[in-house]
Amino acid sequence: MSKKVVIALGGNALGNTPAEQLELVRETAKSIVDLIADGNDVIIAHGNGPQVGMINLGMSTAAAAGAIKSDMPFPECGAMSQGYIGYHLQNAICNELASRNINKNVATVVTQVLVDEKDPAFSNPSKPIGAFYSKEEAEKIAKEKGYTMVEDAGRGYRQVVPSPKPVDIVEKEIVRTLVSTGNVVITVGGGGIPVVKRDGSYYGVPAVIDKDFASAKVAELLEADMLVILTAVDRVAINFGKPDQRSIESMTIAEAAEYIQQGQFAPGSMLPKVQAASSFAKSGGTAIIASLEKAALAIRGESGTRITL
Numbered sequence: 001m002s003k004k005v006v007i008a009l010g011g012n013a014l015g016n017t018p019a020e021q022l023e024l025v026r027e028t029a030k031s032i033v034d035l036i037a038d039g040n041d042v043i044i045a046h047g048n049g050p051q052v053g054m055i056n057l058g059m060s061t062a063a064a065a066g067a068i069k070s071d072m073p074f075p076e077c078g079a080m081s082q083g084y085i086g087y088h089l090q091n092a093i094c095n096e097l098a099s100r101n102i103n104k105n106v107a108t109v110v111t112q113v114l115v116d117e118k119d120p121a122f123s124n125p126s127k128p129i130g131a132f133y134s135k136e137e138a139e140k141i142a143k144e145k146g147y148t149m150v151e152d153a154g155r156g157y158r159q160v161v162p163s164p165k166p167v168d169i170v171e172k173e174i175v176r177t178l179v180s181t182g183n184v185v186i187t188v189g190g191g192g193i194p195v196v197k198r199d200g201s202y203y204g205v206p207a208v209i210d211k212d213f214a215s216a217k218v219a220e221l222l223e224a225d226m227l228v229i230l231t232a233v234d235r236v237a238i239n240f241g242k243p244d245q246r247s248i249e250s251m252t253i254a255e256a257a258e259y260i261q262q263g264q265f266a267p268g269s270m271l272p273k274v275q276a277a278s279s280f281a282k283s284g285g286t287a288i289i290a291s292l293e294k295a296a297l298a299i300r301g302e303s304g305t306r307i308t309l
Contacts, residue, residue, distance in 0.1 A: 004040070005042050005224060005299065006044075006215055006224045007042060014047070016054075021088055022092075026096075029092035029095070032093055033096040034296040036104065043187060043222065044089065044186045045186075045214060046190065048081040048085060048190025049129045049130070049190075051084065051190070052074075052080075052129055053131060053158070055072070056072070060072075074207070078204075081189065082108065082193070089106075093184060104184055107186070109174060111171050112171065112192060113192030113195065113214055114196070115207065121163050121164040121165070122207070125148045126162070132156030132157065133149070135151075147159045153269070163208055163209060166188075176221075190208065191210055191214040210272050212272050219285060226288060229288070231270075231273060231290075232292075235249065236273075236289050248305050281309055286307075288306050
């Protein structure tokens with residue numbers, strides 16, 4: 001039986017440069033088309049942390065050098081990343097579909113996501129974006145650009161921006177229509193372009209929405225059967241990196257909450273994935289966290305971690 005499946009692609013599915021990304025998405029497309037070939041209606045979301053940071057820094061550097069008249073506002077950088085990543089994804093998926101003689105159209109929707117202007121995230125920047133820097137480089141950038149720079153998981157320093165929770169998807173009816181007519185849709189790229197609503201109009205704000213939470217919101221609004229959050233590991237683990245590490249095949253929302261309370265999942269890594277999966281499971285759907293390579297197996301219940309009511 002056909003399922004409506006929202007796929008959230010992790011950073012391992014994309015690269016840090018255009019050439020690297022173009023190569024990686026060819027492999028990503030194979031896993032996605034496997035799901036389509038099984039008869040599923042697929043909606044795709046993706047992150048944009050490295051890409052939006054690269055665009056933002058590049059535009060700032062160009063402005064400082066006088067090549068352009070001013071810095072590019074952050075919402076516009078997010079929109080650029082949606083187009084750039086969406087182009088690579090839809091190109092690779094179209095080519096993979098054609099190679100298997102599957103007649104489907106693929107479209108990227110530049111998507112705005114409504115956030116609450118009073119979300120506490122705006123006063124506590126926490127979402128890492130862009131490249132990694134040494135402490136000295138980070139201090140120089142912070143001084144010159146006014147960015148907030150923090151150490152990220154022992155890998156170096158990165159810029160952090162606010163990461164508010166998604167409230168609604170502005171283009172949800174467009175996405176719904178495209179999906180209902182058999183198209184493969186790429187939406188909420190990078191978590192979507194964050195917008196707030198004032199006096200009936202939408203305004204972009206400088207932030208990055210976590211793509212897992214945005215994916216869960218899309219899955220909820222489209223009444224999807226499944227939310228599949230793809231990452232670098234086959235299953236969620238507790239006691240990660242310890243002698244008693246254990247992979248989990250399934251857990252309830254209550255069990256996930258208990259593991260979160262115990263601090264089992266790293267912030268900025270597995271924690272938002274488990275939180276987003278739990279959020280969607282509350283709406284009655286099935287959420288899965290799995291590796292990209294085993295996505296089709298995960299949907300069939302042969303891999304991944306399932307989170308349910």
